[in-house]
Structure formats: C-alpha cells, structure tokens
Amino acid sequence: MKEDVYTRLGERLNKNPTRMPLVPEVLGFLQSIFNEEEAQVGADFPLGSHPVEALAEAMEREPEELRAMLESMADKGLVFSKDKDSGVREYSLPPFMPGLIELQLMRGREDAVEVRQAKLIKKMLDGVEEAVKGLFMMPEKARRVIKPALRTLTVEQELPLESGVQPYERVAEVIKAESSFAAAVCHCRQQAKLTGDPCKVKDAPSHTCLYFGSAADYVVDRGFASRATREECMEILEASEKAGLVHNVSNFDGDNIVLCNCCGCCCDFMIKMKKYRGVRMVYPSNFAARIDGDLCIGCGECLDRCQVAAISLDGDAAVIAGEYCIGCGNCATVCPQEAISMVRCAEKAPPPRPDFIVGLGV
Template identity: 30%
Template sequence: MSFLSENEDIYRKLQQHLDTGPIGFPRAKSGSDIRLLKAFFNPKQAEFATKLSFFPSPLKSIYRRTKKEGMSLEETKDMLDDLVENGLILHADIPDTGERIYLNAPLAVGFYEFNVNRLTKERAEAFDEYLNEEFIDEYNLSGIPQLRTIPLNAALTSDNIVMTYDDVKQLIETHKGPYSVQDCICTQEKEILGTPCKHSFTDRCLSNNQWMIDRGDAREISKEEVFKILKKAEEDCLVIQPWNFQEPGLLCICCGCCCGILSNIKKLDKPSQYFATNYYSEVDGDLCSGCGTCADRCPMDAITIEDVSIVDRDRCIGCGVCVPTCPSDAIHLRNKEDVLEPPKNLIDMWRKIGAKKAELSKATINK
C-alpha cells in the first residue's frame, strides 16, 4: 500500500474530502476538526476513506480507483471491511443481487453514531468541541435536517391529519424488522464528560440495523418491546426523531439534556425553523388551569405561564410531549398549514441537502 502516508496532511486531506459531502466537515480554526478525525481514524483508515464517495459503490468500482495506487482487490476489500467494522463508513447489501455497496459516512448522523459503546474520553471531548465550534452550524446550514420530529402517538387525536411518515405506530407496524435497541450515544458522551442524563433510561435508540446487532452494539427486540420503549419515552418527556425520510431505519428517542441537536438548537431564538415537523401545540385558554405541567415537560422551553399556558410557536417543535399529561385536556397538537413531505430515502435526503447548500452558496457569491 505504497500510497499511505502517516503525516499530518492525510487528516487535512480527509477533512477536505468529507467536507465535499452533503453534510460537510468544515475546517475549524482551533484544529478541533483534525483532533476529532485523529480520535476516530488511524492514518491508514484516513487515507483509504478519501478513495470513497458519498454515493454507493461496489467493491469492483472502488478497486478501479485503488489499484492505481498499487492495491490489490483483496487489500481493497480488507480495508473496506476494516472501515465497516470500525463504524467509519456506510454499507448495504443490494436485495436482488446481494452485492455489497460502500460509501462515506458524514460525522453525524454517521460515523459518530456508529461508534456507540466505543467512545473514549478523547473522542467525546473532540466531538463536543467540534460540534460547538463548527458542526452544529453545518448541520443547520441547508434548513433540511437529517432527523425529523414526529409526535408521540398519545398526543394525536382524530382531529389531526396524520401521514404514515408522521405516525410512529404505523412506522413500526409496517416495518419488516429486525427491531433493535441500543444505548444513546449522546448520553454516553455526556456521561463521559461528567454530566449524566437526567432521564430514567438511555437504551432507547431504535433501528433495523442487523449489522449493529451482529457487532454486539444493538440488542434485537420484539415489536412489543418497541412499543414498551415508546411508552417509556412518553412518560419520560422524550422526543421521537427518526431519520428524515419516509421509511427510516433509525429512530432516535432524544432528551433535551444530552441530544446534540436539541440541546444546541434550543439555545437559538427561533429553534422551530431548524426542525422538520408538521405540528405545533395549541392551548385552549378556557380549559387551562395554568398548572405548569406542560411547561415542565417541554424540552424546548416553548411554554410559559401567564395565568394560562402560552405556546411560543417559534420554539415549539411539535413533539407532543406536553399533551398526554395535561390534567385539564387543554393542550393539543394542530397540523401546520404547509405540510413537509420527507425525502424518499437516505440518498434522496442527501441530494436535497446538497442541492440546497449549492443554491445558498450561489446566492452568497452573487450578492
């Protein structure tokens, strides 16, 4: 593998390569970008990852690139297997042929989440520093989030128009499986950094990822167990955030204290504009007693009490956490007028994010 180099340049090369993706990896003035990459990739992995792209490629296509650098087909496959095993790239098997395809993963949602149970203090500190310095702005840049917010089922009524992609029960019922649960990596990070999660359970991220089960990082569960976890989420004021496409294979159950998305966007003046959601909460002032239960449960500080509860729609993300426990049945979810239909799949979502970023970049240049 004559093309490999262990100098500092390879990590800058990887940073620049990852920054070409739909969810970029911008350079950080402090060097936190390079510290993060060094915490996850060894030099050999970093060099090879630059040979991949953000669109799926089979082994033979990748080999056409690597053989120019003196690698054999077997060496190429071994490196791909190593990157997969270490959660540094995405892969999938084509159903009809069984052929495996590979592609680069962004930082998040991507190789960070794929390293659940493998965080070290070095990794946690590097991610936290880079997230706050650069990545949260990159995540928000296109206005098309990678995760969408869907309501708790208990918050929906017959008055609501509910599409399948907004109905967590339907998403689970129509899923072929396997069903699995794993620990939330955000809570693992906060635990390492000395601020443990305030909620009652952290093994709550749901997926259909057989690879995570095989690797031992996720536990296979029944459909009934999935619904028990969702019920616990309702009781524990947690927010349901699946991947932002129509048949998501990942469903995060997030808390306001640990989730990198919720906790950081919550700091902004109008956080709702950064979430993909089709609902908002509304209070019936005639029924509301002003008890404050809804305000205590809201993960976005969207509710204040002025004799009765007042919902700030600029802060409300339509999660429905406030609805099920209202003793006066005074707060309900309402459909937004403009319906957000999610992309069809992961690649479609990435294309839309990339196109929007290109549009914004062009507009900036033309100013």
C-alpha cells in the same frame, strides 16, 4: 502529509448530506478514529456504495488487501457495509451524522478509551458551534442554510382525531413499515454521562436509538447495537414517551434509517435550538400545541415536559411560543386539565428517500 490527508477526508465527508466546518477540532476527531492509511482510503472513497473490486480499481489497490482493511474499518464504524440480495458485499463512507459520530459511543462502554472519545466529540461539537455561531445568531438565515436530517413525530395518542393524519405522521406506522430493527444506546446521553453532565430526564430508557433496514443489520452485525423486534421498538417508544423524550425520525418518507428519542439536556440539536432561539436543527411535525386558556390552571407540568423550552407561565396560565414549538405533543400528555391539544398547522410531507442514501453510508 498527515494534516493534508485528514483535510481531504473531511472534504470527502462533506460531500455527504450532513456537513461540518473543518475546524481543528473536527480534524482532531477524524485523527482520533482514522489512522493515516484508513484516512487515505476514506479520502479516496467514491460517492455511493461499491463492491471491493470496483473500489480497488478506483483506488489502485490490491482487492484482498483492501477488503481486509474495509472489514476492519467497518468493525470500527468507519465504513458502512451492506450485503446485497445477490450476496455481494458493498461498502460506503458514512456521513459525519447520523454515522461516524454516533457509532463511536453506541456500544455503551465506559472504559478509558470511550471516555476519551466522548471528550473529543464534545470538544469537536464545541469547536463547530464556535465556528458557526455567527450563523446561529441569524435564525432566518440559519433556517435557509441548515437542512435538518431529522423531523419530529407527534406522540400518537395526542394526534387530533381526523381522517387526514398520514402514515408518515404516525410513529406506529413508521415502525410498521420496517422489517429489520436494532436498538442502541443513545450517543448523546452516553457522551453527556462520560463527560460529567448526565441526562436530567428521570427514567429515560438507555437504548432509545432505533435503527431500521440495512442500517439495523450493520449495527447489529458489527456489535454496535442489539437486535430488536417490532414489539420491543414499540415498548421503547412507549417508555420514551412516558419519560417525555421527543421522537425524531429520518427526514424522508420510506425506508427510514433511524428514530431517535431525544432530550433537551443531551441532544446537541435540542440544546442549540434552546440556546439560539429560532434556529431549526430538526424539522417540526405538522402539528402544534395549543392551550385552552379557560381550562389551564398554570400548574407548570408542561414547562418541565417541553424539551425545547417553548412554554412559559404568564401569570396563572401557560403560554406556548409557537415559533419554537416542534409539535412533539409531550406537553399534552401530562396536562391534568386536558387544556393542551395538538392541532394541524402544516401539510408538509417528507421528501422521498434519496437514491444515493444507503443505510448509514452515502
């Protein structure tokens, strides 16, 4: 019975955009955060966002009893809650990510419970990697199958001086378009720290995951993150750029959910992209780094800066592997010779935000 309800919960979660193979490590993670009754509620959760009365009818439960359970689950990051303009509160089931996984470590605690959770998440990610390793070994097929939830934004100061740069390509414009903000501890770096392999990036800010809109309201109201202003978000982005972190934002246009600032030593996406060359776990920006061989002196500053190991030295000059470059622009920010520039390589616009996505819930 227990195994069946967690399998059903996993199958329901896999109706969301981000899916996981239901290997034992994934089911073990679900068992660690959902008790059996909570798992039953999650398994029976209809797609979309619903008021408690509609959920009670669909699940054949008493409304007030279900409301109390949903509020408890929302406090634990197991369901997402959103207050509509009408004053009605609606609930939805978050995806594996961004959602359930990140919420377990976002508070930044370092007690025994959080250490245990970090180890379970690492075990789960290792189990998932083992299960899909065959796919990762076939990059072309992996690119067709894997639909990244995030896309990279180029460091704005390195964007080419052209009138055609679109608002969705500028990190400042992404922030400007939002009205509600929250800053949270990076789940990836927190997990790495609690499992004994802390981040290698010098001076990386701690609160580098920025949430927007109803997602920001939820993580603040439930104590997962701190309220931030637009100006504070820009300061975090500036500090992240100074440290060499990569801006990765929700891969749709308008009403973004999250903007992460990622490193190649802790971010599971970046780690996979370095380990399985050619696999795309985030969509690249529309810009790519180019090196002027006449100016490059082979100092190597850009090598350490690249979070996806797309740069190498060939004699006395740096060389960029274009198929691995994600167009973040961090290499250009540290080149003492100004030998690296960002050039447009694509015109791809992110798709409109799907109607079924509600904050962190679906």
